[in-house]
Amino acid sequence: MSAGTTGAGAAPSEPLLDIRDLRISYRGRTGPVPAVRGIDLTVRPGEVVALVGESGSGKSTAAHAVLGLLPRGGSLDGGAIRFGGTDLARLGEDALRGFRGKEIGLIPQDPMISLNPVRRIGPQVAEALLVHRLADREAAARRTLELLDEAGLPDPAVTARRYPHELSGGMCQRVLIAVALAARPRLVIADEPTSALDVTVQRRILDHIGTLTRERGIAVLLITHDLAVAADRADRVSVMARGEIVETGSVRQVLRRPAHPYTRGLLAAAPGLDGAWARVAVTVKEPAPEGPASEGSAAKGPAPEGSARDGSAVAEPTPEAPVRSAGQESALKKSAPDDGDLVVAEDLVKEFPGRRGARRPGPRAVDGVSLRIGRGETLALVGESGSGKSTTARMLVRLTGTTSGRITFTGQDITRLGGGDLRRLRRRMQIVQQSPYASLSPRLSVAEIVTEPLRAFRVGSRAERACRAAELIDRVRLPAAVLGRRAAELSGGQRQRVAIARALALEPDLVVCDEPVSALDVSSQAQVLDLLAALQADLGISCLFISHDLAVVRRIAHRVAVMRAGRIVETGPVGQVFTRPAHPYTHDLLAAVPGALAR
Amino acid sequence: MRTYLLRRLLQAVFVLWAAYTVSFGVLYMLPSDPATIMAAGGGDASTVTPEQTAALRHQYGLDRPLAEQYGTRLLHAVHGDLGRSVQSGVPVTRMISQALPTTLQLAAAALLLSVLLGGAVALLASWTRYGPLRQLLLSLPSLGVSAPTFWVGLVLVQLFSFRWHVFPAFGDQGFDALVLPSVTLALPGAALIAQVFAKGLRTALAEPYVQTALAKGAGRGRVLFGHAVRNASAAPLTLVGIMVGNLLAGAVVVETVFARAGIGRETAAAVTAQDIPVVQGVVVLGAVAFVLTTLAVDLLLPLIDPRITTTARRAVPA
């Protein structure tokens, strides 16, 4: 990877970017809080270096310091950032401007909000050339079209005249790639460039960044929380934790023989697709998949991500996942008995009302979904954000009405149940929501939260309920001390355990888990998943598990239903779906999971 | 677009009708007796004889059922007849149209001043890198919204008319006489615009797209004027739409302070004399001003922010 550097100073062996003992702190309420504590990092010309760490590890802060773009309250306390012989840490604002864009490009984290919403695409790309006077207005406009074309955007002339909100997230990120590469920089900093995108788009964007930079000999500093992405794309990896770099080395070295316990923890904590992959962390962590940006784009129906949902993805070699272990198979048989299904849904349809005054109803969020959940069975509903999986779940537990279709629970039609009957039904089906930050009332103590369902059904006396709260908290492996705390004082993982305890309070027959780990850190993800699996096996409850993350699903479900655009495209036992996917979309999803390339 | 305009016009008609109805409800249906109020003419109600009240009641149709009164008055209002002033007997519409020009002059000058002043303060505060100056500029608006208009007017008169003799203290003749009143009327609006615009700019400057622009190598000026200003101007523009009605209301105070002729002073006089038809006319005028300016603003907004389309907006911004 020591391919042709673009002249100017540094010899191939000499580092292009050389960070020494970089220290950054934020202004906290009680004094400066260190975010980066003396890190060393080098990037040689044309090399791809991944900086890996969990959120809060300081990796983005360090990367932004290279460009002199620390967020408000951040200050550079010391160290050197040598770039091609110049110490950027010592430069003033005006001198730094000469480097930004021209020498060092930035591909930001969330493409949907990283383009100015009120300006057309073309001028925003051209600006990167104009600020450095690399072209006059006319030439810049012409060059913009070439750049958009290079970035893989269809019909550059049309795209250039569009506004960012008219493009999908993937297309926006391609525009930002065009911006970053416009002035032919020597280094590109890619800050979690795909974490806000859908799984299938992620891989194509990363591929594209890889191709463009390799062809041009541009070095890349790739910031990611995802070891698998780093493994796929980088030449060297640096692992960062709590503001320090704990491990640096070649990809192979770091993944095969992680020296630092933190790296080992990261590797072990990530749910693997199967045993053979377990050494590679496989998580596809999308922050808030149902967030406003993605929902908005889904609702407005933006142009599809290129025409690129083409054969190449399908032609990708199928991951050869081994068959389920014998133990798992027997567990499956044991827990999926034939004594009838607990829940059966037939041909569910959900139409959200269209805009006020519009005559036609809005788009169908769920379009004819049928599924069944056996007693003691875990069914996973998998799909990308906006596929309608959450809405399906909410219909099942009657939190939202159905437009048409039928739901039966232990043989009883519950589709239109109301009043006291619905309340009695609630006792038998509970939900664990996606965000434990929103699902726990900020004003109540943990004990009050956990016993809320008991209060609602007047179960037991006050003392008995307190007793039950302690029992439930123990059940989800939390210390009894948390009972008196408020939700705000707990971590995300702890909060989600509280939510699980609440769902179990009434000993329901069915628990619906709506992306229960997607808002959590990798390490707490694994713990919560283990807990869920253990509880499900112990208590023999049925579980509907909603996730966008195939790796997570494999770990916990008996059967999988794959959802896309409001329909279920494939259903089957986990082993079968993962080894012999029948539908091309499932194929696509499996192939898109990072880590596939690292096998 | 045409259906949008049509819908907005219907909405405007609804708001006007509703405003008329509300003012009718307030003025004619509240427990107080309009006839007694009118007969007393702002004086002591106990001196009014029952005969006088009854005569007035008949004259203004107040002895008929409320629904019938409402019907006939609304019908007349639709035809441009808002009744006659109790004090002078002059038709309300004529009173308003005669007094409107001077008030419009005042309001337009004040609007222009508030936009210029407010915009300048916000831009300068976002531009300057000198901390104390920014602090000073950002603290000006909260002073502006806290000072009572009538008092600011009097202080200006004291300083500029009586002490320095720069501008006339009272009257409505010529440009000189317009300066102090329009500055007085403009200050609260300018303060609001400065607050909203400065906040918008601060938000915009912290957005990721500004980071993108900085990463391209763009300088402060380019970032502020090329990226932040347009993103930050939707909120102040909406505010301007709401302000116009308030300028009309503010004219009541300012015209009283500066003894200018205009709608404001007519209103103050009408309230003092409890001249119900005139007060209702002014309330409806205020609603008209509000409806027209918000419509104009709503049509302008999509030009500033392409994400706002003319299909999904409601009559009154929250």
Added chain:
Amino acid sequence: MTDLGIPDTGTPESGADLPDPAAADRPKGSGRPRRPARFRPVRPGLLLSVLLIAVLLPAAFFPHLLTSRDPLAAVPHDKLLPPGSGHPFGTDQLGRDLFARVVHGSLLTLQASGLAVLVGLVVGSLAGLLAGYLGGIVDDALMRLTDVLLSIPGLLLSLALVTALGFGTVKVALAVGVTSVSTFTRIMRAEVLRIAGSGYVEAARASGTRAPAVLLRHVLPNAAGPVLVYAAIDFGAVVLQVSSLSFLGYGAQPPAPEWGSLVSDGRNYLATAWWLSTLPGLVIAATVLAANRIARALDGADTEER
């Protein structure tokens, strides 16, 4: 209406480590990290504001604490004295002590303002609660009504009410209070909707909690904060409106002092006795400034809490 568009503020871990520098000093799950964070360096503006209000509020109920003079006692010999040792604010054309009049004026003005805010708060919150909770036709009707009330400039609406009700401090207070109702309604409704759409209310519903219990346990306690904060924000504006109406002469009848009418009384002596309208007006401005400053601090604390 689905509330998909409401941004989910509850997932602080979803972003990268960049935008939330404060997260660094918030250790997860250890002890009580939030409480000590409240202490800040003392802000002089806020301190002054609190002091001023702390002096003014008692004055509104017990004016004798601040001045022993009678606000109505005219001493013709001492007329139009400039501010000095005996009379900190000077005297008026009848020789009445201006300071005593301002202090006693705060009684009427601040009580009227308090009453006006209370009217807006109570009526508006109830309407907002109904609109947000019942939804459907009730919601539509109430929202259209607030639309209309907001389309009439506040001062004009107050003037119409004054015309109908007649003059006097209480009537002015009612007239001003009505103009606040629609904003309170909207805030309460928005809060109710926000909370009703939140995860914990859904969880409560899903676990079978009845509607009234949800309202009492979850919705009201969480909605109260923003509404009360708005009451504080509204107070400053209400003081201004009440004194404007008093300035125009619709408040208390002549000998009784009110802040607005005191400024108005001084108009005829602008050239000769500057203090007559300047000092009472300054008191109004300072009060409003202080009230706004405190409201802003409350608002900040409230936003931070959530």
